[in-house]
């Protein structure tokens with residue numbers, strides 16, 4: 001029994017569902033238990049393995065499929081009146097259990113909150129509803145000669161509202177930035193039903209930049225219903241090259257020097273020796289692969305590529321041509337290695353991304369790989385998403401246990417070791433996948449004093465505590 005939800009008993013579920021049905025099309029209010037089971041999982045490997053074990057711990061009582069802002073306001077009104085927890089869900093691609101309700105209640109499914117986007121060529125923006133699939137919006141723009149330049153690996157399985165709520169980033173972030181750089185404004189509904197736009201045109205100095213407030217709020221502060229994102233013309237030129245660099249420290253130094261020299265490759269990914277074997281398959285490389293793309297106006301891209309080449313060669317880099325990078329573009333949204341392994345009995349896989357300053361990123365890599373190696377058959381690492389002050393580190397773990405129960409234990413242990421090692425090394429617990437339930441236990445210690453701000457913001461924005469309770473370390 002949860003302390004918040006009043007709808008643990010069948011009669012009360014029926015009452016809340018009936019109240020919702022008075023305000024929202026009853027066809028879109030679902031209490032079928034098979035469907036509810038599906039909403040107790042997302043793409044978090046721990047949840048996937050739980051599903052295989054028949055465990056549905058984080059199961060909602062009701063799913064409401066909203067199609068308008070009015071539906072969102074009405075669902076919130078019922079949740080408020082009945083003190084029922086309400087968890088927003090985009091397309092459920094979170095790999096950390098962000099959209100999983102810890103106290104039952106309502107899941108607000110936003111996948112049908114879509115419609116024809118509109119765009120503004122003079123100001124170079126596009127406005128679309130929060131439930132829209134990222135790849136649908138990208139296609140819509142490509143047809144008109146534009147792009148978002150925002151490519152999370154989950155482009156085809158995530159919603160644009162989800163990008164805001166998770167503080168997502170994309171594969172070309174080293175040049176075009178994360179969602180914090182991509183969003184101009186958005187519409188939000190608070191749990192008390194008030195609805196408004198949060199944004200700047202294009203910058204303002206009256207108070208703090210409130211656009212940051214809901215980025216990464218994981219459905220706990222309000223529901224995002226519409227977004228205005230920045231757009232770019234489709235690139236005129238794109239120059240890619242792959243290099244082999246002898247060691248991990250030399251590669252990390254190369255990335256840092258390229259970025260700190262003011263060069264802005266759109267793609268900059270550097271793989272350790274183990275992941276290089278996957279990144280450049282069948283090549284039997286000795287060393288570590290670095291993938292670079294410079295794009296934009298041809299003369300500028302060529303000049304930047306030439307300057308990057310000098311830095312790479314200074315650190316012992318040897319070109320292996322464009323092909324490995326172009327092949328990577330061809331499979332960049334593919335997640336089948338992880339999915340296939342998770343589908344095997346006893347198979348397990350995790351992806352854990354963290355971040356640190358340049359002074360800390362290499363020691364963090366060494367500590368994490370050493371601590372995680374005993375817990376999987378393979379531990380792969382790469383560095384991407386580069387900044388002047390640091391970078392993100394992405395670790396992939398692949399393994400086979402005796403059965404799913406042992407796989408579940410192994411995954412729990414992986415999260416514990418990864419999060420404790422990162423906190424001890426002074427790193428950030430997540431660069432872009434977000435907190436979710438995966439990181440829940442480790443957040444207060446890692447955030448230290450600043451966690452109080454999350455608590456205060458939550459209390460101020462959602463005083464009844466109905467939005468996605470039990471997340472962000474609260």
Ligand SMILES: Cc1cc2nc3c(=O)[nH]c(=O)nc-3n(C[C@H](O)[C@H](O)[C@H](O)COP(=O)(O)OP(=O)(O)OC[C@H]3O[C@@H](n4cnc5c(N)ncnc54)[C@H](O)[C@@H]3O)c2cc1C
Nearest residue numbers: 090091092093094153154159161162165168169218219224
């Ligand atoms: C194969 C794969 C690759 C991935 N690659 C990347 C990557 O490259 N970069 C990256 O950043 N992430 C990546 N992810 C993680 C995930 O896709 C992103 O976090 C994405 O932004 C989630 O969007 P979603 O619509 O699926 O949200 P969901 O998973 O449905 O929800 C995520 C969280 O956002 C909240 N939420 C969703 N929509 C709203 C809304 N409109 N208003 C308020 N709260 C909302 C939910 O309550 C929940 O807390 C990947 C995931 C997979 C499976």
